[in-house]
Amino acid sequence: PRYVALIPAAGVGARMAAGSPKQYLPILGKPMLRHTIDAFLSSPLIAHTYVVVSADDPFIDTIVPEAGVTVLGCGGATRMESIRNGLRALHGGIAPDDWVLVHDAARPGLDAELIARLIVETGEHPAGGLLALPVVDTVKRHVAGEVATVSRDGLWLAQTPQMFRYQLLTRALDAATDPSAITDDASAVEALGLAPKLVEGHPRNLKVTLPADIRIAEMYLAAHQP
Ligand code: CTP
Ligand code: MG
Numbered sequence: 001p002r003y004v005a006l007i008p009a010a011g012v013g014a015r016m017a018a019g020s021p022k023q024y025l026p027i028l029g030k031p032m033l034r035h036t037i038d039a040f041l042s043s044p045l046i047a048h049t050y051v052v053v054s055a056d057d058p059f060i061d062t063i064v065p066e067a068g069v070t071v072l073g074c075g076g077a078t079r080m081e082s083i084r085n086g087l088r089a090l091h092g093g094i095a096p097d098d099w100v101l102v103h104d105a106a107r108p109g110l111d112a113e114l115i116a117r118l119i120v121e122t123g124e125h126p127a128g129g130l131l132a133l134p135v136v137d138t139v140k141r142h143v144a145g146e147v148a149t150v151s152r153d154g155l156w157l158a159q160t161p162q163m164f165r166y167q168l169l170t171r172a173l174d175a176a177t178d179p180s181a182i183t184d185d186a187s188a189v190e191a192l193g194l195a196p197k198l199v200e201g202h203p204r205n206l207k208v209t210l211p212a213d214i215r216i217a218e219m220y221l222a223a224h225q226p
Contacts, residue, residue: 001097001098002095002099003045003046003101004048004050004094004098004101005048005049006052006086006087006090006100006101007033007037007050007051008083008102009021009023009036009051009060010075010076016209016211022208023105023106024063027208027217028218031062032105032106033105035108036103036104036105036106036108037051039110039112040101040103040115042111042112043115045115046101046115048069048070049070050070050086050090051063051071052089053071053072053073055073057073057075072085072086074088080182087166087169090166094166096165096167097167098166099119099164099165100163100164101161101162102161102162103161103162106207107207109204109205109224110205115161118130118163121197121199122163122197122199127168127189127194128163128189129162130159130162130163130184130196130197131158131160131200131202132157132158132200132201133156134152134200135155135156137152139151156198158184158186159207160185160205162184162186162196164189164196169189172188172189172192175191204220204223206220
């Protein structure tokens, strides 16, 4: 089986409020999405990379498509719709047991080492796997005036990539009846009663969400440059 990357990049970046979608903002002078694509191009394990953008995306042509990258103009109204549409577009060109690594365009700090760690540690796990970070802070839950401390024992923060066999991922996302309950791909797989493997990620793989995150991403990427 092959390993392919699927990058949802059809969001508008409302929380970034930059005037243009955040995946095109420069990080160390290079568009965020280009960093994300380059991480997969730098991995010898990845056979092909697919990028899902909006049909009317005016910026994608500035991210020069090249060998090994295919742009799919089938982005949807939600992240999950974009991924479902992307998976549908792959149909016919991918084997049911091929692995799909779904990775947010907004995580430009990914690198070949993290990709390899995810693939190696997930191995043949029947439920797939994802990068995640053990929670280090003390966690509070505040509901209806009650405040309680939640044990962080066993708590992880999900990152991406999240990798599943094509057949399992499409089945899980098609079965998801409550899209608002599905905030990542693994949760759709969990809803089938399966337990994906948690593989330790890295803080450098943060999701760029708010304006201040740009500087943090630049710090990690600068520290990594040769
Ligand atoms: N995404 C997508 N299609 C959507 C919404 C999001 O492909 N309809 C992608 C984003 O481009 C991003 C990833 O999903 O790479 C994670 O989403 P998020 O960080 O929430 O990005 P945005 O939705 O663009 O940001 P915001 O929620 O602040 O608007
Ligand atoms: Mg969003």
